Amino acid sequence: MARYNYREVELKWQSKWDTEKVYRAKNPGDAGFDPKQKPYYVLDMFPYPSGSGLHVGHASGYIGTDIVARHKRMLGFNVLHPMGWDAFGLPAEQYAISTNQHPRQITDVNTANFRRQLKLIGLSYDWDREIDTSDPKYYRWTQWIFLQLYKKGMVYRKEMPVWWCEELKTVLANEEVINGRSERGNYLCERRPLTQWVFKITAYADRLLEDLSLLDWPESVRKMQSDWIGKSLGAEIDFKLESSGETVTVFSTRPDTLFGVVALVLAPEHPLVAKITAPAQKAAVEAYVKRAASKSDRERKAEAEKITAENTGAFVIHPLTGGKVPVYIGDYVLADYGTGAVMAVPSHDERDFELAKSTGLPLKKVIKPAAGVDDKDCFTEPGVMTNSGEFDGLTTEDGKVKVTAALEKRSAGRARTTYKIRDWIFSRQRYWGEPFPLLIDEQGDIVLVEEIELPVQLPDMKDFQPSADGSSPLARAKDWVEVRDKSGRKLKRVTDTMPGWAGSCWYYLRFMDPHNTKAAFSKEAIEYWREVDLYVGGASHAVMHLLYARFWHKVLYDIGLVKEKEPFKKLFNQGMVTAFAFKDATGRLVPTDEVEQKGMDYVRKSNGEPVERFISKMAKSLRNVVNPDDVINAKGCDSFRLYEMFMGPLDSEKPWTDDGIAGCEGFLKKLWNTCTLEEGGLKLHAGEPSEKIWRSLHKALKRTNDSFELFNFNTAIAAMMEGLNEIRESGDTMTREQMEFFMKMLSPFAPHMAAEIWSMLGHQTWIDFAAWPEYDAAKTVQNDFELVLQVNGKIRKKIRVPINMEESLAVPLAHQELAEWLTGKEIVRSIYVKNKLMNVVIKG
RNA sequence: GCCCCGGUGGCGAAAUUGGUAGACGCACAGGACUUAAAAUCCUGGGUUUCGAAAGGGACGUGCCGGUUCAAUUCCGGCCCGGGGCACCA
Numbered sequence: 001m002a003r004y005n006y007r008e009v010e011l012k013w014q015s016k017w018d019t020e021k022v023y024r025a026k027n028p029g030d031a032g033f034d035p036k037q038k039p040y041y042v043l044d045m046f047p048y049p050s051g052s053g054l055h056v057g058h059a060s061g062y063i064g065t066d067i068v069a070r071h072k073r074m075l076g077f078n079v080l081h082p083m084g085w086d087a088f089g090l091p092a093e094q095y096a097i098s099t100n101q102h103p104r105q106i107t108d109v110n111t112a113n114f115r116r117q118l119k120l121i122g123l124s125y126d127w128d129r130e131i132d133t134s135d136p137k138y139y140r141w142t143q144w145i146f147l148q149l150y151k152k153g154m155v156y157r158k159e160m161p162v163w164w165c166e167e168l169k170t171v172l173a174n175e176e177v178i179n180g181r182s183e184r185g186n187y188l189c190e191r192r193p194l195t196q197w198v199f200k201i202t203a204y205a206d207r208l209l210e211d212l213s214l215l216d217w218p219e220s221v222r223k224m225q226s227d228w229i230g231k232s233l234g235a236e237i238d239f240k241l242e243s244s245g246e247t248v249t250v251f252s253t254r255p256d257t258l259f260g261v262v263a264l265v266l267a268p269e270h271p272l273v274a275k276i277t278a279p280a281q282k283a284a285v286e287a288y289v290k291r292a293a294s295k296s297d298r299e300r301k302a303e304a305e306k307i308t309a310e311n312t313g314a315f316v317i318h319p320l321t322g323g324k325v326p327v328y329i330g331d332y333v334l335a336d337y338g339t340g341a342v343m344a345v346p347s348h349d350e351r352d353f354e355l356a357k358s359t360g361l362p363l364k365k366v367i368k369p370a371a372g373v374d375d376k377d378c379f380t381e382p383g384v385m386t387n388s389g390e391f392d393g394l395t396t397e398d399g400k401v402k403v404t405a406a407l408e409k410r411s412a413g414r415a416r417t418t419y420k421i422r423d424w425i426f427s428r429q430r431y432w433g434e435p436f437p438l439l440i441d442e443q444g445d446i447v448l449v450e451e452i453e454l455p456v457q458l459p460d461m462k463d464f465q466p467s468a469d470g471s472s473p474l475a476r477a478k479d480w481v482e483v484r485d486k487s488g489r490k491l492k493r494v495t496d497t498m499p500g501w502a503g504s505c506w507y508y509l510r511f512m513d514p515h516n517t518k519a520a521f522s523k524e525a526i527e528y529w530r531e532v533d534l535y536v537g538g539a540s541h542a543v544m545h546l547l548y549a550r551f552w553h554k555v556l557y558d559i560g561l562v563k564e565k566e567p568f569k570k571l572f573n574q575g576m577v578t579a580f581a582f583k584d585a586t587g588r589l590v591p592t593d594e595v596e597q598k599g600m601d602y603v604r605k606s607n608g609e610p611v612e613r614f615i616s617k618m619a620k621s622l623r624n625v626v627n628p629d630d631v632i633n634a635k636g637c638d639s640f641r642l643y644e645m646f647m648g649p650l651d652s653e654k655p656w657t658d659d660g661i662a663g664c665e666g667f668l669k670k671l672w673n674t675c676t677l678e679e680g681g682l683k684l685h686a687g688e689p690s691e692k693i694w695r696s697l698h699k700a701l702k703r704t705n706d707s708f709e710l711f712n713f714n715t716a717i718a719a720m721m722e723g724l725n726e727i728r729e730s731g732d733t734m735t736r737e738q739m740e741f742f743m744k745m746l747s748p749f750a751p752h753m754a755a756e757i758w759s760m761l762g763h764q765t766w767i768d769f770a771a772w773p774e775y776d777a778a779k780t781v782q783n784d785f786e787l788v789l790q791v792n793g794k795i796r797k798k799i800r801v802p803i804n805m806e807e808s809l810a811v812p813l814a815h816q817e818l819a820e821w822l823t824g825k826e827i828v829r830s831i832y833v834k835n836k837l838m839n840v841v842i843k844g
Numbered sequence: 845g846c847c848c849c850g851g852u853g854g855c856g857a858a859a860u861u862g863g864u865a866g867a868c869g870c871a872c873a874g875g876a877c878u879u880a881a882a883a884u885c886c887u888g889g890g891u892u893u894c895g896a897a898a899g900g901g902a903c904g905u906g907c908c909g910g911u912u913c914a915a916u917u918c919c920g921g922c923c924c925g926g927g928g929c930a931c932c933a
């Protein structure tokens with residue numbers, strides 16, 4: 001056979017796909033658009049084009065979506081499969097600073113490298129739709145959408161305690177700060193009161209929560225979003241200060257425990273603290289407040305197990321019993337959640353229980369466990385109310401309602417829902433982002449930039465470094481900041497920029513109509529494509545991008561700009577590709593290139609000492625980062641694609657091995673050798689097609705079709721390998737029809753070889769749009785099969801019998817075959833599973 | 845602490861509704877072809893035990909128990925790994 005020169009063949013097809021724009025998706029109004037063809041939109045989370053380029057881990061999601069896109073085209077869908085660059089934002093800017101280059105320049109270089117790498121993988125993107133969020137032609141519309149959200153009342157400016165990162169010299173959103181450290185760079189952050197631009201995402205909290213039920217998303221991501229939104233139902237309860245009659249309101253999810261209150265606890269920052277503190281307590285309370293303020297959030301968390309509080313000396317009146325309740329302050333109460341004040345019920349809340357322990361406050365049991373449930377000093381589960389006057393005997397569930405109603409009647413409380421989610425801090429004091437399309441006049445009032453003036457171009461600044469004083473770098477571009485409107489009025493531009501999330505909040509919509517210069521996207525395009533059918537990306541975006549994008553989408557829905565309530569119908573998280581790493585006996589990491597295999601073991605090259613193999617993230621320090629360029633050069637793109645999928649199901653984490661790819665390369669070589677003649681041309685069977693080969697092909701097709709349900713393409717590839725092995729063992733060759741069948745089935749996975757053999761079969765048309773083969777179960781049926789004979793569940797024998805054998809025939813046959821085990825035993829019964837097995841149950 | 849996901853050979857893994865555990869591949873061992881190598885092809889293997897061999901027995905999907913004729917699959921209790929949340933009242 002002629003040796004398969006994969007790189008030559010792959011480059012040939014890749015260049016044809018490119019120049020003939022094979023994967024261009026047609027929009028309504030385009031030449032050749034067929035309104036009867038159904039749309040299918042499959043989207044990757046677009047990458048931030050980093051300086052280090054793609055590694056094999058990024059590629060797995062892209063290959064997965066590419067297989068889906070190619071499959072859907074063959075099923076007759078008009079497939080939208082675009083790619084672009086999430087180029088604005090901190091990562092690009094930090095990289096630019098560290099390499100001392102302008103982010104524009106860096107972005108262009110990195111983008112070119114990413115585009116080259118993606119094309120190398122043979123991904124069937126519609127490159128005509130490529131977008132770059134840092135391109136003025138794109139961010140013009142990001143700014144336009146911002147204005148629509150502004151007009152809808154979704155943007156405000158307010159001084160509030162926000163996260164400030166001194167290292168990054170900017171504020172960050174709550175979602176971007178994890179355990180007091182920045183999500184990007186892992187730098188320490190602190191709370192500072194600052195005036196910032198904020199999105200009113202809390203106004204959509206309920207809908208963001210409820211509509212999760214409309215989505216075909218992984219349970220874990222939906223859970224993370226619902227936890228982040230953190231809705232809790234409860235009541236606000238008013239306590240009157242004994243001294244002044246002023247109201248202190250607490251929030252509680254357990255109004256049924258109201259009779260168990262032994263104290264009120266206010267956050268140290270609560271506005272009433274100074275006012276109510278008794279003279280005798282003043283010094284202690286002030287010291288406590290001061291100490292709490294000086295503690296960072298980290299320290300507060302670190303000391304979480306210790307609940308402390310200080311008595312203010314003030315008392316409030318219990319709204320139902322009229323009893324006196326002391327007021328404490330404690331730093332376990334958060335100022336910005338609920339009302340910044342809680343009622344302490346030590347018998348039924350863990351923290352309050354700890355509080356009672358440290359302050360000597362009494363326990364007051366008002367909930368008894370339901371029958372059969374163990375009681376504890378601190379019983380936090382639902383139960384039955386007791387010591388609660390008229391409410392005794394009510395369940396927790398009923399009690400919540402009845403107590404709240406009683407409070408409402410006395411105007412001392414009301415049902416209330418609170419959320420953990422905070423409004424979204426949207427301004428950044430950084431250079432590399434979209435400027436706000438806002439102006440401020442001399443009175444300090446906000447003026448919107450006229451839509452026809454958009455985009456507000458990011459000024460070209462040589463010195464784009466963040467300012468030391470916390471102001472935005474754009475403030476230094478004096479000429480840019482100061483403008484006059486038509487009437488000559490002096491105005492100043494807002495100098496903050498938008499966060500990196502802005503561009504990714506709507507890019508999936510721009511892909512539907514990327515070149516529109518009159519609108520962000522046309523009505524026709526939206527009405528045709530509607531939503532993303534399949535969205536694939538890493539799980540790390542579960543809250544942040546996916547929450548922000550859903551929020552923008554819902555506002556756009558309310559304005560009438562989009563037609564679906566949700567942007568991403570089905571979400572799929574691809575698993576991380578990890579790599580093997582090594583450590584020596586002392587636990588020290590040993591770089592991969594210093595290790596070699598000796599038999600079944602791994603040893604250090606230099607001294608032969610044994611090292612232990614384990615799985616870790618790919619890391620430069622371990623020298624186990626694998627670059628797809630190298631793999632493709634060595635093994636070919638089709639082999640690379642197959643192996644990425646063959647390693648395991650798309651959603652599970654799996655380690656890369658350079659050796660593993662040999663199996664996929666071998667499969668392709670074997671397939672080539674099976675299909676082609678040494679002197680060139682194809683090895684085609686002329687006469688009657690082999691039934692065995694049809695059986696193998698249809699069996700493989702069944703499993704391939706099934707793999708599109710769970711995206712476990714490893715099973716599809718295994719099925720094709722098995723099919724090929726069977727074909728080779730049969731000793732027959734494929735007919736033209738059979739070879740076409742195989743190539744079509746292979747095409748989404750290894751598109752280059754499929755295209756090559758397809759064209760050798762004489763086709764002038766693209767295999768990419770050939771109809772996907774029809775599965776025919778009848779073709780897989782055999783006349784006989786191996787019936788498994790068991791005695792008491794243990795396999796004793798296997799016999800070949802005709803298919804669909806009746807039980808009446810099978811039972812005596814089995815008994816006869818199993819005579820050796822059955823003689824002299826009492827047969828209790830015989831269980832016959834048609835076409836599978838027979839289990840004879842005996843006694844004695 | 846709470847929630848979610850996972851644990852199957854030396855390794856990656858497979859196994860419709862409970863019905864032959866380990867498909868497919870890697871690595872390994874042995875062999876064929878070759879002056880040699882590359883390439884290609886063939887064979888082998890869960891563990892253990894009996895047997896000279898052919899072949900057989902027992903055990904085996906993290907651990908312990910349960911349901912069932914039959915459990916990787918269902919139920920209960922644990923152990924380990926990964927991820928998320930963590931004073932949210």
